[in-house]
Amino acid sequence: MSGSGTTADDDPPLQTAVWRLRSRACWLDAAALLEPHAATDPAAALQRTALLTERCLYTGQGWTDAEDALRTAEAIARTDDERGAAACERGHLAYASTLLANRDRADEASVALSRAAALLAPTSPARPLLDFRRGLIAQNIADSPQSARAAFRRSHAGATTRGDRLLLSSTWRHLAALALHEGELAEARHGFSESLRIREELGFLVGTAPALISLADAEPEPEAARLRAEAGRLFRLLGGVPTWLAPRLGPPAQRAAGAS
Template sequence: MAYTAMSGSGTTASDDPLQIAVWRLRSRGCWTDAAALLAPHAASAAPALQRASLLVERCLFTGVGWADAEDALRAAEASARDDDERGAAACERGQLAYASTVLGVRDRADEARAALGRAAALLAPDAAGRPLLDFRRGLVAEHLADSAQAARAAYHRAHAGALAHGDTLLTSFTWRHLAALALRDGELAEARQGFTESLRIREELGYLIGTAPALAALADTEPEPEATRLRTEAARLFRLLGGVPTWLADQLAPPAPAA
């Protein structure tokens, strides 16, 4: 099962040194350091939400830091002043509950659905945060409700919205998850195209923490010796980043010898 998900838009088109520094740290899996840069500004809603999203993402990739994420999320919820901000905070609340459930830490599936439903009620159809919400509702449909049909529809909405809003990193995630569903249905060419696009975007953005999973996913659609080359590169990056994302270890483990 692929547990990857993301928080926030990923890259920044501005020359804001703070945002550039946050992105560079986040893209290398240094979520705590990135959140620390935002801490002095966290009395305001946008930095508080961004800080919470970083720590939620850390939980999903590492399986640790739940208390820190909860604290940051409560601060973001308290600082929200309008429906967009409340909806974005609810979306992060849903993602944290989803991560806890899918990683087997604690079953919070009902909380995830309720929070994402609350976000849907608060965010306008054309809100910038809507594509991310659609993507996360797809994750819940796929991995908690085991409904591939609902997940595919949500991922398609997220993909179209991400393209419309110029959210390139989210597009990488929608490509990846649509490709995984295609692979499950035996559509090898479609899956290979989606995984290839996802990997290309991550490499272009320098999203290092997400590159190993993208390499491993593409390997599942390629013949030998290309499949082994991709898995070897994924394993190298996985070790370089200290074994993160933690859930990738099982996918990269060599097959057991025949008895």
């Protein structure tokens, strides 16, 4: 669906509209389009939850809206796959809350993703996203790069099989970050470049600035400065989101302080 990052010509108009709004950081407007369906349609309720959680990740705001949407999705889930997908969303919201220091919900995140793993069928379309989110917890909360890499690789393979290009851009980026941390510059540059290329091709504007900054971290000057300048232009164009990117766009001394 367009709301998940694919843009086939025969996508339903609603999904095309949701994708266009989401990609330009208009999460509330996109969620409003889904609201009439979200009370009775589990897929719409899950998608609306994902949009509002993404808003939390990019802005640090809107936690109550995301929680309310999630409770609705959990309440109307009927099958194991729907309940598993809702548990995956709960895990992701708890992860976002922990990562941005809104509230420490690391245990809740792990329990929810474990529940999702138990409920989702091995062939469920939601499996690659679940693997990716388990990788995020391993990478950014548990500080377990080996577990993170294994999860990201499973997600990468699943996203490739399903043609989920937006998820593929994320797995490229996070695998590249692990490579950069280990000093594998060529591998990191390749992964970051692939992530950026996919996001530009999809028109995922709100995710392009972070991809530019990640690639800049792996490039020498003056290319790194050019990439940071382009990221800054997009950051300002979209009204200063993602908010956590601001320290990375200042002078070198400010970027160092922001990273500490």
